[in-house]
Amino acid sequence: MPKPVKKASSTLREERNEIRDILKPYVAHGIEFSSVDGDEAVANCPWCDKRKFYVNTESGKWKCFICGKGGNIILFLRALADTFEGMGDYEALATSRSIEPDILKKWGIFWSPLIDKWLVPGYTTKGKQISQLYRYMTINNKLKLLPTPTLDHQLFGLHLYDEEKEVVYLNEGPWDGAKWYEALSSHNDTEGYISKTENITQAIISRVNVLATPGANVFFERWLPLFKGKTVILMFDNDHPIKNPKTGTTQEGAGICGVKRIATMMLSSSYKPKAIMYMNWGVAGYDPALKSGTDIRDVLLGNVK
Amino acid sequence: MTNGIKYILDRICEVPPEFIKINNVQGGTDRVECKKCQSYKETIKAWRKALRWTDGLDVALSVMLSSIVSVKSVGDQLWVKIMGPASCGKSSLAEAISISKYVVAKSSFTGFHSGYRETNDEDEDNSLLSKLRDTTLVTKDGDTILQQPNLNQILSEARDIYDRVSRVTFKNKAGRDHHGLNLTWILCGTASLRYLDSSELGARFLDCVVMEGIDDEMEDEVLWMHANKTERNMRLISDGTMVSQYSPEELHAMQLTGGYVDFLRENAGELFDSVLMSEKYLKMCTRLGKFVAFMRARPSKMQQECAEREFAARLVGQLVRLTKCLTVVLNKHEVDDEVMARVKKVAFDTARGTSLNILREIYNNDKQEVSTQAILIGIGGEEKKVRALLRFMRDVGILSFYSVKSRGVVQKPKYRITDKLVTLYEQVTSGELVNGHTS
Numbered sequence: 001m002p003k004p005v006k007k008a009s010s011t012l013r014e015e016r017n018e019i020r021d022i023l024k025p026y027v028a029h030g031i032e033f034s035s036v037d038g039d040e041a042v043a044n045c046p047w048c049d050k051r052k053f054y055v056n057t058e059s060g061k062w063k064c065f066i067c068g069k070g071g072n073i074i075l076f077l078r079a080l081a082d083t084f085e086g087m088g089d090y091e092a093l094a095t096s097r098s099i100e101p102d103i104l105k106k107w108g109i110f111w112s113p114l115i116d117k118w119l120v121p122g123y124t125t126k127g128k129q130i131s132q133l134y135r136y137m138t139i140n141n142k143l144k145l146l147p148t149p150t151l152d153h154q155l156f157g158l159h160l161y162d163e164e165k166e167v168v169y170l171n172e173g174p175w176d177g178a179k180w181y182e183a184l185s186s187h188n189d190t191e192g193y194i195s196k197t198e199n200i201t202q203a204i205i206s207r208v209n210v211l212a213t214p215g216a217n218v219f220f221e222r223w224l225p226l227f228k229g230k231t232v233i234l235m236f237d238n239d240h241p242i243k244n245p246k247t248g249t250t251q252e253g254a255g256i257c258g259v260k261r262i263a264t265m266m267l268s269s270s271y272k273p274k275a276i277m278y279m280n281w282g283v284a285g286y287d288p289a290l291k292s293g294t295d296i297r298d299v300l301l302g303n304v305k
Numbered sequence: 306m307t308n309g310i311k312y313i314l315d316r317i318c319e320v321p322p323e324f325i326k327i328n329n330v331q332g333g334t335d336r337v338e339c340k341k342c343q344s345y346k347e348t349i350k351a352w353r354k355a356l357r358w359t360d361g362l363d364v365a366l367s368v369m370l371s372s373i374v375s376v377k378s379v380g381d382q383l384w385v386k387i388m389g390p391a392s393c394g395k396s397s398l399a400e401a402i403s404i405s406k407y408v409v410a411k412s413s414f415t416g417f418h419s420g421y422r423e424t425n426d427e428d429e430d431n432s433l434l435s436k437l438r439d440t441t442l443v444t445k446d447g448d449t450i451l452q453q454p455n456l457n458q459i460l461s462e463a464r465d466i467y468d469r470v471s472r473v474t475f476k477n478k479a480g481r482d483h484h485g486l487n488l489t490w491i492l493c494g495t496a497s498l499r500y501l502d503s504s505e506l507g508a509r510f511l512d513c514v515v516m517e518g519i520d521d522e523m524e525d526e527v528l529w530m531h532a533n534k535t536e537r538n539m540r541l542i543s544d545g546t547m548v549s550q551y552s553p554e555e556l557h558a559m560q561l562t563g564g565y566v567d568f569l570r571e572n573a574g575e576l577f578d579s580v581l582m583s584e585k586y587l588k589m590c591t592r593l594g595k596f597v598a599f600m601r602a603r604p605s606k607m608q609q610e611c612a613e614r615e616f617a618a619r620l621v622g623q624l625v626r627l628t629k630c631l632t633v634v635l636n637k638h639e640v641d642d643e644v645m646a647r648v649k650k651v652a653f654d655t656a657r658g659t660s661l662n663i664l665r666e667i668y669n670n671d672k673q674e675v676s677t678q679a680i681l682i683g684i685g686g687e688e689k690k691v692r693a694l695l696r697f698m699r700d701v702g703i704l705s706f707y708s709v710k711s712r713g714v715v716q717k718p719k720y721r722i723t724d725k726l727v728t729l730y731e732q733v734t735s736g737e738l739v740n741g742h743t744s
Contacts, residue, residue, distance in 0.1 A: 260324045276320045279316055279317055299312055
């Protein structure tokens with residue numbers, strides 16, 4: 001009986017001229033696979049830099065046979081976060097985003113030298129651990145947050161969530177969330193009078209949670225239990241209505257659509273919040289006097305007159 | 306920034322009602338809303354208007370509610386089988402309790418651990434078991450489980466779960482351990498369900514029979530009611546939602562039942578604290594437990610030499626638990642005869658079977674000796690199996706067997722009940738429950 005022919009090694013792109021889905025999350029974080037040998041893709045290990053980093057193309061699991069690290073893609077992301085935590089020029093990012101460096105660190109944001117990009121972690125509701133890393137990068141001349149491919153969207157700021165607190169602010173995007181968090185950490189609200197404070201235990205943040213979704217149209221049922229019995233305040237952007245170019249009909253802005261959708265989901269579920277409130281920019285859910293896309297950060301930075 | 310915060314806080318207001326659009330979704334996701342209810346009597350009153358309400362249904366509902374309220378308390382779990390002929394109303398009760406968020410309804414499943422996603426350390430667990438923690442699983446048509454090809458696997462997983470611990474290892478060496486599982490199971494179906502828990506590893510379920518056979522007169526009454534209801538409902542159009550599938554009376558009864566389930570689960574700790582149980586009723590539970598242990602013992606299918614029955618500790622624990630839970634469900638603060646009557650009914654339903662029929666056959670013969678032939682005539686059944694059971698009942702101490710010489714001739718051997726079983730039977734049947742009421 002003839003021996004089976006060993007499958008020749010090949011580069012990723014030679015084989016099918018595309019990156020396999022199962023390897024995409026690794027490639028997105030800077031892993032360069034030099035070959036695919038049978039059912040294993042091989043690359044240099046981001047930790048020990050030896051070419052013994054293997055990813056099984058069936059299961060998606062990785063292992064380095066030199067440093068011994070291994071696991072699935074989620075563990076890979078967590079290992080990156082553990083290794084590169086606190087790395088990066090936070091002053092530069094703080095200037096760019098107008099958010100204090102300490103707050104950026106508190107929200108888990110870190111620099112990845114593998115791809116020279118800032119990474120923003122998203123957390124799963126179970127155990128509040130990192131299950132997604134968003135890459136802050138330029139796409140079509142615009143800076144955007146791109147999720148790690150093939151993985152679910154997650155909430156930002158969830159690792160700071162305290163179940164004892166009755167109020168939850170839900171912002172649109174981590175930058176808004178972090179800026180709102182910064183504002184509430186440095187101010188107190190005494191009988192409606194807002195004042196600055198250096199004492200975090202007296203600041204508004206000691207009584208409220210601040211979370212952020214990846215976008216106004218991104219919200220999942222698996223997040224609903226977080227809001228059960230809470231006062232939820234939706235803080236989405238001032239998006240103007242847009243005209244559908246194909247049909248000519250006018251559609252509501254994404255921000256107000258998001259508010260309606262999430263409020264409906266929450267009230268239809270068995271995890272009903274105590275109350276749902278929202279940032280009401282104006283009649284019909286937006287203020288035409290403010291630019292479309294004006295957000296909480298713009299208001300806090302004084303860009304809104 | 307201070308001005309910015311003020312600007313924002315000044316604009317925060319409640320989401321107006323017109324923002325909320327609750328769609329009626331077909332299939333799977335629309336739910337009937339529960340109505341607030343804190344009284345068992347109020348629930349029953351609503352059911353009397355919705356169905357031809359019988360004492361059997363009353364006991365069955367109270368037992369189902371007891372299973373639900375017992376989920377988080379310490380001790381042997383209350384798993385119950387609700388049995389009755391088709392169309393006797395047990396599915397209606399199962400649907401009603403399922404509308405509560407504390408109850409998960411599953412018509413069929415391939416295993417408690419299926420749905421698990423392959424990881425070693427990822428905290429996502431898609432198994433059915435992870436969704437059932439601290440809830441009650443209700444299967445309204447348990448007969449479908451009997452058709453599962455991996456029935457034995459499901460039952461052995463269930464037996465583990467009953468003990469509040471479940472461990473599984475998959476062929477990819479991934480595994481998952483579950484500890485401290487609080488989960489009760491209500492299984493509804495026909496008498497075929499008796500086969501389900503008759504393993505040699507010990508039974509976990511208590512049984513409750515809704516209806517023993519079909520009463521002709523009652524059936525005629527129900528058929529007339531049902532014919533009229535169907536004729537009326539044919540004039541209405543269903544829009545595919547759960548709500549429009551039921552008559553207003555049924556819907557109201559279901560909503561109150563769901564609300565009552567929520568009330569019981571949310572206040573279980575407080576309600577149990579105030580329940581008093583006297584020694585008299587505690588002793589009755591021990592007698593009932595022991596009696597049921599004798600009655601549901603069966604000859605081993607695998608070992609010819611071994612004849613033993615279960616030790617009654619678990620049964621006693623279950624019956625005491627059931628007693629206290631029923632007291633809470635019936636809005637009482639103390640165990641009384643009405644509660645005990647229901648517990649006895651459940652105990653006798655659990656004990657139901659050929660052994661009990663034999664015992665009654667001999668007992669009703671003035672407790673005198675009865676021959677094997679007479680027993681066979683009295684209870685029917687396959688001769689070989691009955692003879693094997695009689696021998697087994699002798700071996701475990703329910704019956705004794707001897708032959709008498711009369712005028713020098715050895716008579717045919719006869720059976721009689723042992724003294725200890727006579728005493729036990731008389732203790733448990735004093736004030737025997739008949740159709741839900743003490744006779």
